[in-house]
Amino acid sequence: MQITESLYGDQQPMAKIRVLVVDDSALMREMISDILRQDAEIEVIGAARDPYAARDKILSDEPDVVTLDVEMPRMDGLTFLEKLMSGHPLPVVMLSSLTEKGCETTLRALELGAVDFVTKPKLDLSQTIGEQADEIIAKVKAAATARVKRLDLHAKPARKNSRPCEALITSTHKVIAIGASTGGTEALASVLSALPSNSPGIVAVIHMPPNFTKAYAERLDNLCDINVKEAAHGDRILPGHALIAPGNYHMSVFRSGANYSVKINQDERVNRHRPSVNVLFDSCAQYLGTNVTGVMLTGMGDDGASGMLAMHEAGAKTIAQDEATCVVFGMPKAAIAVGAVDTVLPLSKIPDAMLRYCRDTVAAH
Numbered sequence: 001m002q003i004t005e006s007l008y009g010d011q012q013p014m015a016k017i018r019v020l021v022v023d024d025s026a027l028m029r030e031m032i033s034d035i036l037r038q039d040a041e042i043e044v045i046g047a048a049r050d051p052y053a054a055r056d057k058i059l060s061d062e063p064d065v066v067t068l069d070v071e072m073p074r075m076d077g078l079t080f081l082e083k084l085m086s087g088h089p090l091p092v093v094m095l096s097s098l099t100e101k102g103c104e105t106t107l108r109a110l111e112l113g114a115v116d117f118v119t120k121p122k123l124d125l126s127q128t129i130g131e132q133a134d135e136i137i138a139k140v141k142a143a144a145t146a147r148v149k150r151l152d153l154h155a156k157p158a159r160k161n162s163r164p165c166e167a168l169i170t171s172t173h174k175v176i177a178i179g180a181s182t183g184g185t186e187a188l189a190s191v192l193s194a195l196p197s198n199s200p201g202i203v204a205v206i207h208m209p210p211n212f213t214k215a216y217a218e219r220l221d222n223l224c225d226i227n228v229k230e231a232a233h234g235d236r237i238l239p240g241h242a243l244i245a246p247g248n249y250h251m252s253v254f255r256s257g258a259n260y261s262v263k264i265n266q267d268e269r270v271n272r273h274r275p276s277v278n279v280l281f282d283s284c285a286q287y288l289g290t291n292v293t294g295v296m297l298t299g300m301g302d303d304g305a306s307g308m309l310a311m312h313e314a315g316a317k318t319i320a321q322d323e324a325t326c327v328v329f330g331m332p333k334a335a336i337a338v339g340a341v342d343t344v345l346p347l348s349k350i351p352d353a354m355l356r357y358c359r360d361t362v363a364a365h
Contacts (some may be wrong), residue, residue, distance in 0.1 A: 002269060009082060014140035017020065017064050017065060017140065017141060017144040017242070018043045018061070018065070019044050019045065019064065019065045019140060020042060020044075020045060020046055020048065020054065020057055020058065020061065020065075020066045021036070021045070021046075021047040021048070021067050022047070022049075022051070022066060022067060022068045022069060023047070023049070023067075024049050024050060024069060024071070024073055028069070028095075029047040029125070030068055031121060032095070032121070035133045035136050035137065036136070036140060038133065039137045039141070040140070041141065042140065044299075045057075045061050045063055046061060046063075049072075049073075050072050050073050051074065051079075051080035052071060052075065054066070055080075057090075058084075058090070064091065065090070065091045066090055066091070067092075067094075068081060068092050068094055068095065069094075069095045069216060070095070070102070070105050076223045077109070078105060078108060078112065080111050081094075081113070081114060082151065082253065084111050085148070085151035086150060086151040086152075089148040089149060090148065091115045091148050092114045092115060092148075093114070093115060093116050093118060093136075093143050094109045094114045095117070095119075096117045096118070096119055096120065096121055097119070098210070099211075100211065100215070103211050103212045104215055106198070106212065107216060108214070110186060111186065113148060113149070113264065115142070115183065116139045116143060116182045116183075117139075117158075118135055118136050119132075121136070139182070140327050142330070146182070148327075173355070174200035174291055174292075174293075175200055175201050175202070175253070175288055175291060175292050175293075176199070176201070176239055176294075176295065177202075177204070177253075177280055177284045177288075177295070178191070178202065178203070178205070178295045178296075178297060179204070179280065179281065179294075179296050179297065179299070179303070179308075179331065180206045180296075180297035180299050181266035181298070181299025181300055181303065181328070181330075181331055182299050182300045182327055182330075183297075184206045184297050184299055185206065187298050187321065187326075187347055188206060189219075189223060190347055190348075191295070191344070191347070191350055191351050192224045192226060192242055193220075193223050193225075195224065196226075196355075197226060197240050198238060199226055199355065200293075201237035201238050201239055201241055201243075202226070202237075203253060203262060203296060204239060204242060204244050204245065205244075205251060205279075206244065206245070206275075207273055207275070207303070209248065210247035212247055213245065213247040214230045217230040220242070220244070226293055227240060227241045228241075228242045228244065229241075229242075229244070230243075231243035231251050231324050232246075233255060233264040233265075235262050236259055236260065236261050237259075237260040237261060242323070243262055245264075245280065246264065246275070248274055249264045249265065249266055249274065249275055250266070250267055250275050250276060250280075251275055251280055252265075252273055253284055253288060254287055255288075256284065263283075270303070270363075271302065271303040272301075272303075273303050276286065276303055276304075277303045277307060278304055278305075278307040280304075281307025281308050281310065282307045282310055284311050284316065285310035285314040286314075289315050290315035290318065291316075293316060293357045294308050294311045294319070295318075295319045295350060295354060296318075296319070296321065296331055296332045296335045297321045297326075297347075297350075298325075298326035298327045298328055299330055299331035299332075300332050302330065302331065302334035304306055304334075304335060305331070305334035305335045305337070305340060306338065306340075308338075308341070309335070309338050309340035311340070312339070312340045317342050317343075317357040318342045319342065319344075319357075320335050320343070321344075321350065321353065322346050324346060325346045325347040327354070
């Protein structure tokens with residue numbers, strides 16, 4: 001099975017977002033299609049029950065976005081995704097189950113270039129009309145604007161730094177706070193894997209559902225020199241450690257004596273999200289002031305913009321990922337628009353800038 005660039009040609013701008021739904025279940029294909037048709041800006045151009053049928057429809061109909069199930073007959077979704085992204089990349093939104101295996105498979109799909117994922121809707125459509133339907137529509141529309149790139153099958157996996165940064169002045173009072181959404185799993189992995197083992201403590205919110213954040217943190221822990229874990233209530237923020245907000249829980253920081261720690265709760269959603277980047281950033285502004293460096297990575301929407309502005313006004317240094325390296329420029333763009341950002345940088349330059357800001361503020365004190 002091969003998909004080649006020459007078969008696609010130059011795509012012309014479309015008035016509507018053309019979506020191909022790929023799933024082995026006829027009921028699920030119908031359900032996803034019905035959900036997407038609720039939005040006037042989306043046109044479902046077809047459905048396919050397996051990757052071979054999907055290939056034919058992609059070549060003939062040139063969709064803007066593909067929704068893709070992982071488990072299908074004849075060829076699994078990951079194999080198909082790898083072939084697609086290495087042949088001629090298209091924005092793909094994965095449909096994932098909440099099982100442990102589903103989490104691991106979805107994280108692998110994001111590594112291979114999928115833009116985002118949604119958990120599979122319940123078979124009872126009445127359970128899906130509201131919030132989950134809105135999420136599916138929003139993520140498909142965001143994917144249509146995403147920057148996708150060809151998968152390099154020969155690329156070497158990232159390596160650990162395996163050495164501390166001698167120039168970094170270790171301080172338990174320095175913290176790096178990071179927010180991310182669409183495209184953020186790989187962006188955050190890129191940032192954290194570039195950090196030395198004596199980096200300042202890190203707290204991060206990424207929009208992911210329950211179960212996924214635990215698997216994601218474990219994956220990062222194996223990839224990075226720093227220790228990475230899913231945060232638990234009361235965890236201390238320590239040098240060389242990163243805490244990832246658990247799915248469906250807000251995470252905020254607080255100070256207890258000389259220590260910084262995190263609180264975990266299930267308060268109301270903020271900016272439609274739980275966890276919310278704004279919740280984390282607002283608490284950083286309140287309790288950390290000049291001792292925190294804020295970073296906004298790729299993501300859709302505007303979650304975190306007002307919180308980053310509060311951090312900036314409290315004296316924190318702030319960084320946003322630039323448009324050229326974002327999968328979706330929504331969250332960084334929103335933070336820049338409200339005047340919350342000191343520096344806009346490509347993803348590859350963010351780790352050094354974070355450490356430099358932390359080192360400079362330690363030296364200033």
